[in-house]
Amino acid sequence: MTRSDAKQAAHHIEVRGLSRTFRTTVRRPGFGGALRSLVNPERVAKHAVSGITFDVAPGELLALLGPNGAGKSTTIKMLTGILTPTSGVARVAGVVPYEDRQRNARNIGAVFGQRTQLWWDLPVRESFSILRDIYEVPRAEHTARLKEFDDLLELSSFWDTRVRHLSLGQRVRCDLAAALLHDPQVVFLDEPTIGMDVVVKEQVREFLRHQVEERGRTVLLTTHDMTEVERLAERVVLINHGRLVLDGTLDEIRRTFGSTWQVRVTPADPHTEVAPLPGIALLRREGPQVVFGPEGPGAPTVHQALKQIVERYELTDLAIDEADLEDVMRAAYVQAGPGADEV
């Protein structure tokens, strides 16, 4: 490690003003539009990520959250070195990933959702062996690590099966093992548990917790599963429309966006036309029940809202739900600024 690397090691991931702009062709509607696009294409710049800054300390698990299209995957691709940023700087374990892909590759592991890096036609163990050779992992070390992963993820019951015959849960567990076989300091996980059943999800969470707490790996996780966030992450970075909205602990997020409340009421007359009230949104209907929630920055407190609802409607039942993390995140996404700029 160079002097500069050592200086950076205070943070395993360091992101400063990272931006990425894509130039895309506008597809005009209709046959004529398609022809015009072919002859005279109109190019626009789309800012996928705009000047985000954050750090991740060694041995920390950070959840990078945001709605679909927020820029999470683009950010991860810049940090893994696949994509070069338009501006800004990123360092991962002291390496600028997009300037030195091969050196960076030895420091990181990555799982991209359901996209497997395993060889489809081969038994899983063959994939592990190929990766061992590619990463030049000593055999004894490889065997020991495989045993550790087997203890945690129960791989041995299916690791002689060809990848094409594995279930999703089995395959993702193998992909997690494959991503960590070379003992990377930093791990990027882009929605690793998407589509899994609850039992496998819990097993994967336990595995990740072990990797962070016992092995000291730094993990950057993107997910839409708030249970996963609550169980694994102490700190969250929230991005939306390519911009950083919040960088803080779960408690801080709850304090900032957690004024979210829900009032669940049952109108006395089931045929009552229920409408939103000033600052109060009609979130959904659940059978005879109607669920209200705050709307906009000037939303009333839960007590003010209760007063308004009771004054407006005749009710047979009423309950106040404490906002869970999913509600908090929903509120955060809604309040998180305008859409990505198009130039």
Place this chain on the structure above:
Amino acid sequence: MAVLHAWRAARVTPLGELHSPPRVTAALLRLTVQVVLVASLWRGLYAATGTTGGLGRDQAVTYAVLAVLASRLRELDQYTGRDTVMQHMHYGTIVYWYLRPLPPQRYYALRSLGERLYGLAWALAGYAVCLPAGVVEPPGSAAVAGVFALSLLLGQWVLHYVMLVIDQLCFWTLRNGAALLILVFAQNLLSGVYAPLWFFPHWFVTMSGFLPFQATLSVPLSLYVGRIPLSEAAVQLAVQAAWVVALALFTRLLWRRAARRVISQGG
């Protein structure tokens, strides 16, 4: 050097084939049927004539059967193994090629080497059956055999790069199915797999000389059957080597440009 340790990547496609017995059986059946049909066809064509296009019957049959055997070097089923560049682009798994300490071009080369060695095993097995059965003639001399082996090696090297260019197209077009169909047809036609090139008009042979396909198969097979004499071998080998160098430089340039495309196409 990760590339030295990563030799197992060369086993990917052959192992995938061996783990699928129906594919091995299908390959065996296809090769047998092709050899029998091609040998019968050329024997039939020569039934009424002794020498055509400067080639006797046994030479023509030898050329055609060797062309069938050599085509096994190219026809492995990457698609079923979800291991084509097009599929990696489609599924977004191409990103993993860029997340490893082994550069994608070296991984591709290793994998291709394994495929060709596996194909060579099939071709040699076929040759070992066809030679004692009298379907193919032995080479004219040890020198011819040596020059043929060298020329076949260079030809496969050229073919590797030609296939690579078609695969690299996927970084821009996402799909290369049509290009691949054209390539296979052009390679079969212009390299003399369908019929030796000396049966085609002079202008056609001259035109195909500007393309790399002759260098892949026509040259080594012509050397084997004696259609190209040993005295002209050096020139032909030099042309093959020139194609290897030119295509290596071209594909290197494409790899560099492809690296900039991987993200926008790879999802």
